[in-house]
Amino acid sequence: AQKVTQAQTEISVVEKEDVTLDCVYETRDTTYYLFWYKQPPSGELVFLIRRNSFDEQNEISGRYSWNFQKSTSSFNFTITASQVVDSAVYFCALSSGGYQKVTFGTGTKLQVIP
Amino acid sequence: EAQVTQNPRYLITVTGKKLTVTCSQNMNHEYMSWYRQDPGLGLRQIYYSMNVEVTDKGDVPEGYKVSRKEKRNFPLILESPSPNQTSLYFCASSTRVGDSNQPQHFGDGTRLSIL
Numbered sequence: 001a002q003k004v005t006q007a008q009t010e011i012s013v014v015e016k017e018d019v020t021l022d023c024v025y026e027t028r029d030t031t032y033y034l035f036w037y038k039q040p041p042s043g044e045l046v047f048l049i050r051r052n053s054f055d056e057q058n059e060i061s062g063r064y065s066w067n068f069q070k071s072t073s074s075f076n077f078t079i080t081a082s083q084v085v086d087s088a089v090y091f092c093a094l095s096s097g098g099y100q101k102v103t104f105g106t107g108t109k110l111q112v113i114p
Numbered sequence: 115e116a117q118v119t120q121n122p123r124y125l126i127t128v129t130g131k132k133l134t135v136t137c138s139q140n141m142n143h144e145y146m147s148w149y150r151q152d153p154g155l156g157l158r159q160i161y162y163s164m165n166v167e168v169t170d171k172g173d174v175p176e177g178y179k180v181s182r183k184e185k186r187n188f189p190l191i192l193e194s195p196s197p198n199q200t201s202l203y204f205c206a207s208s209t210r211v212g213d214s215n216q217p218q219h220f221g222d223g224t225r226l227s228i229l
Contacts, residue, residue: 006156009154035217035218043202043222043223044220044222044223045204045206045220047217047218047219050217091156091157093157100145100162100164100170101159101162101172101173102147102159102162102218103159103173104149104156104157104158104159105156106154106155106156107156
């Protein structure tokens with residue numbers, strides 16, 4: 001069985017603040033993939049990043065960065081200098097056990113206040 | 115344009131009236147999947163398909179059927195819808211989840227209301 005926990009249900013920050021969204025996962029498999037998706041108010045799901053279990057390098061893409069730590073089973077997402085357009089629900093997801101099943105966390109709603 | 119197309123986008127119907135939500139992708143993807151999204155529960159996988167004629171249950175398959183007769187289509191069938199199936203549904207496709215650099219491509223969602 002696999003599980004993804006996003007303990008933060010809702011977060012509010014003031015524009016230009018940094019914010020970190022937490023993701024903790026559980027799986028018995030040694031090979032797995034982790035994902036982050038963004039769901040803006042318009043409702044579509046936007047892929048942000050994929051990371052496999054063998055690659056623990058942190059990644060930075062513009063204002064976004066991801067911290068993958070296998071020791072703590074976490075894959076946290078940081079937005080630097082947040083903007084109003086970052087307001088959305090963010091989902092962390094896990095695929096393991098042959099990659100057929102995908103388990104999503106319950107999502108974190110981020111509100112960036114101008 | 116690469117896309118996953120779901121129809122209808124919105125549907126209000128009544129308990130027990132069979133309905134089908136269609137999903138079609140134009141990217142020649144092997145893998146397709148259905149999810150439902152409910153407040154506080156995130157997205158939960160209903161069914162997935164690794165290729166034509168190969169389907170399997172996700173985490174919440176009860177009350178749903180799927181078929182994969184063609185690679186591009188993966189319809190979701192509710193034989194006897196009930197109010198607890200009121201939800202936002204997403205179809206997704208990819209070459210293979212986790213096996214390439216391509217992520218899952220999601221459709222725009224179908225909002226179903228079962229009265």
